[in-house]
Amino acid sequence: MKKTTILIFFVIGSILLAGCVNVGNQQENKKIVLKIFHAGSLSVPFEEYSKMFEKEHPNIVVEREPAGSVTCVRKIIDLHENADVLAVADYSLIPKMMMPKYADWYIMFARNExxxxxxxxxxxxxxxxxxxxxxxxxxxxxxxxxxxxxxxxxxxxxxxxxxxxxxxxxxxxxxxxxxxxxxxxxxxxxxxxxxxxxxxxxxxxxxxxxxxxxxxxxxxxxxxxxxxxxxxxxxxxxxxxxxxxxxxxxxxxxxxxxxxxxxxxxxxxxxxxxxxGKPIVYGITVPKNAQHKKEGIEFVKFILEHPEILEKNGQPPMNVAVGNVPEELRNLVKIENG
CATH class of the missing domain: 3.40.190.10 (Periplasmic binding protein-like II)
Incomplete structure (x- = not known):
């Protein structure tokens, strides 16, 4: 009888231990989903950036949602959707529509015509x-x-x-x-x-x-x-x-x-x-309601560190920033008063 009881406890313990290990593995394998709202005209370079970024950050999956830039902004300020990075084809949409409630900095990072x-x-x-x-x-x-x-x-x-x-x-x-x-x-x-x-x-x-x-x-x-x-x-x-x-x-x-x-x-x-009417300049920021701010800033940093992607896609890079620019990005941009 005692042997049977010991055996039962051993089996139950093994099952519980296996369950704990399985849960641990699931948590370990769970990846961060980095959500990016961006202008449709950025689809080609951002697809390339996303693949490169995922390769260097295996714990992150980049989820892109291309749309008209005004629509991208409205999803954040009107529909209250969360985005970890916002990149628009008109940088002025950020100070006009998002600051100060939804953003407190932006970078002018590319040009076009x-x-x-x-x-x-x-x-x-x-x-x-x-x-x-x-x-x-x-x-x-x-x-x-x-x-x-x-x-x-x-x-x-x-x-x-x-x-x-x-x-x-x-x-x-x-x-x-x-x-x-x-x-x-x-x-x-x-x-x-x-x-x-x-x-x-x-x-x-x-x-x-x-x-x-x-x-x-x-x-x-x-x-x-x-x-x-x-x-x-x-x-x-x-x-x-x-x-x-x-x-x-x-x-x-x-x-x-x-x-x-x-x-x-x-x-x-x-x-x-x-x-x-003004020269065409793209803007990028990490919104205040971002669920993964650290990773969002890291993605922006990745873009600034690889300007050749924008260059080859016909969007000459820039690095002019305005506002409360994160410390991680300050040595990569020229900060101007807004």
Whole structure:
């Protein structure tokens, strides 16, 4: 009887011990999920960064959620979703929409410019060039594409580029292409043009193809449903698209033309925000509600330490920071007053 009792206790003890070991192994094997909200135009370099980061940090799984930059911010401030890293295609969205409640620092980490992308399926692709591009777009059978300005910086930047084209060429390009084919309107105040984008934006789909973010327009472009697309140069290069380089005075890519870019503003009724035309600069931060702040900062540090990834993807790197920059990043950036 005693032997039987001892045997029973031995079996029970072995089971409990095995259970403890199994739980311990599960905890040891459980990985941190690093959640990143980022602009669609950062998808290619961030995929590469994520794979490299995971390789160096085997305890971390990077989960990326690409979307229009405004949408990324809204998921944090309106829907109260948690992100460990936020990277947007317009750095000013962070100070305007997130600081000080949801963020207290950001880094301007890359640049870009707007180009007019097309494929060999695009109508009149053999004719278009840097001098006649807007005349080609004005043809009745040509469809143009841009992302929704309410959701995506590339969308409101496309509006800026087209309005700046009015001034540069002294032609009613914006009226012909956009105002006559949407419920957007323009106000002129002291030689500054304000493009007013309604919350419920409507476009003539016979002329304009619009999606939430710019990368969603790649499929219709490549299928021939859209002829020409206003998009970042980096995205055009990453997807091996043909493109027309637009004049420096209108493509939002050069600091020396900041004064010209600032003549145009976009007012978004959806957010009650006014955005001034300026050079395209990406911003990145670790939101205050991040669940894994330490790892989020480590990911940002990883990006700053590997600028070659951005460079080869057509997004020249920067390292200018504003705000309460984490100590781990201070020796990698130039800190400026916000």
């Amino acid at each position: 707007i180009v007019l992308a097309y494929t060999n399926k695009s109508k009149y692709h053999s004719e278009i060039n840097e001098k006649n591009w807007y005349k080609i777009l004005e043809r009745k059978d040509v469809k143009i594409g841009f992302s929704n300005p309410n959701d995506d910086p590339c969308g409101y930047r496309a509006q800026m580029v087209l309005k700046l084209a009015d001034l540069y060429y002294n032609q009613p390009i914006y009226e012909t292409l956009v105002l006559n084919n949407s419920n957007i309107h323009v106000e002129n105040k002291n030689n500054s043009y304000i493009i007013v984008v309604p919350k419920d934006l409507k476009v003539n789909t016979n002329k304009i193809i619009m999606r939430s973010k710019e990368t969603d327009l790649l499929a219709p472009l490549e299928a021939g449903a859209c002829d020409y697309l206003f998009i970042y140069k980096s995205v055009a290069e990453q997807h091996h698209l043909n493109y027309v380089t637009l004049p420096k005075e209108i493509n939002l890519g050069y600091y020396q033309y900041s004064n010209i870019y600032s003549k145009v503003k976009v007012y978004l009724e959806s957010t009650n925000k006014s955005i001034e």
